[in-house]
Amino acid sequence: MRVGVIGGGQLAWMMVDAAKKLGIELVIQTPNSDDPAVSIAKETLFAPVNDANATQELSDRVDVITFENEFVDLDALSKIQACFRPSLSALKPLLDKYDQRSFLKANHLPTPNFWLPGEQPVSFPIVVKTRRLGYDGQGTLIIRDQASWNEAIAKLESVPIVIEEFVPFDRELAVMVARSTKGEIVVYPVVETQQENQVCRRVIAPAEVSESVEREISAIAHTLLDRLEVVGIYGIEFFLTKDDRVLVNEIAPRTHNSGHYTIEACETSQFEQQLRAVSGLLLGSSALLSHGALMVNLLGFERAESDYLEKREAIAKLPNSFVHWYGKSESRPGRKLGHVTALLDSGDSALELANTIESIWYPENI
Structure with missing residues (x-):
């Protein structure tokens, strides 16, 4: 095929x-x-x-x-x-962030409040997003005062935007979910994503959340893919508040950064699952093969041309660690150059291991 x-x-x-x-x-x-x-x-x-x-x-x-x-x-x-696959109709409600929020609201799925400019008074803090083409934090602004609001509106004068309430979340979560041509759905473990400057820096699988949160996220994932009649794999990002309230943040109609850990840590990677779904094959198991997993993005920290071979080799020597290098010739701050997945035993600290990996990757002054 x-x-x-x-x-x-x-x-x-x-x-x-x-x-x-x-x-x-x-x-x-x-x-x-x-x-x-x-x-x-x-x-x-x-x-x-x-x-x-x-x-x-x-x-x-x-x-x-x-x-x-x-x-x-x-x-x-x-x-x-x-x-x-997914069909164009399964993509259409999601590519524009205002349309995506509207779809979630129409289907009674929990999402932050949102509105278009001029529809209601502004009170800070708020979030401003460009409606199309934003990723890795690009096109997303957290506005905390009137001066920043005036500057943002002037800068984005000709760009369609949506305004969202600022959610004081406790953690950010994500889940990968696939649906086959026959309507079979497979949900991966819920993971915690840790962002810096609105770019994903780390993913911890599975997330330490209550069973009720897991059930709610799974139910949202099933509803979303069934309503859209998706064939393929989607990544869904969530906010989790201190009182365990779940809100859908964004939906990616494809494989996603938060699912990279699945290559080594799950019976079926997100990439195999995507190909299985779109090819009409049975979906594979999403079960974890280890107690847990950590994924750390190797982000650019300078403008340079380098393969950072010495750093990659040092990270690869860490126990149960797997380095994926994307072969990009140019580095710039925040660009995703590769990632590391480490399989975790029951006594391992994901945070300590993440700090070890990042101490090798980033210069001391970063």
């Missing part, structure tokens, strides 16, 4: 082992020859991810098309006779 993938970043690159295991050939649509997935693809169409003409050509070469990112032009794609 041939699967087309729109997008050629690290999420597509990490599909390679699963594709080999399942006997699937990957054909990638991506703009740059140095994008990570180019090196593993059976074929590559070099074109922007929102180039529908290229996607039409891609559809002629493959059996089904899936997505590595959501920066696509749905209107243009709707004119193409192709098998998209």
Whole structure:
């Protein structure tokens, strides 16, 4: 079977082992020859991810098309006779953050209050988000005073935005969930994500939460994927308040950073699960293979061209640690260059191990 993938970043690159295991050939649509997935693809169409003409050509070469990112032009794609999984209708309510919040509210799923500019008075703190194309904290501003509000509104004058209430959460959680062509749903363990400057820095699996929180998150995941009739895998991010109130923060209609730990730590990785779902295969087990797991993102801390080989080799020597390097040639602050997954025994401290990994990766003054 041939699967087309729109997008050629690290999420597509990490599909390679699963594709080999399942006997699937990957054909990638991506703009740059140095994008990570180019090196593993059976074929590559070099074109922007929102180039529908290229996607039409891609559809002629493959059996089904899936997505590595959501920066696509749905209107243009709707004119193409192709098998998209997830379907365009399962993507449509999610790509615009205002539409996503509206979908959650309409389906009685818990989400922060939100509104459009001018619909109600502003009181601080609040959150301002660009409605399209934001990721890794880009396009998200926490506004704490009038001066910052005035500056943000002036800067974003021509950009559609949505305003959200500021949630004083206790922790941030996430879950990966997959749905097959037959409607079978598999939910992965709930994880805790730790952010710095609105970029995911660490993921701890499983999260230490109550059974009621686990049940609520699983129920939300089932409802969401069933209502959208998803075929594929979605990542769902949540806020958890001090009184165990769960609110959906954002939904990613694809594999997700919070699921990278699954490559080593689960019976079926999120990447294999995506390919299983879109290929019409039975879904695999999401069970953990160890007591727990830690994922640490290796983020850029400088503007440079380096493969940081010495640092990566030092981290790889830590017990039960696996380094994934995305092969990006250029480093810049906050850019995801790779990640480390460490399998945890019952006595291991995820926080201590994260500190050890980060002490090797980051210079002392960072």
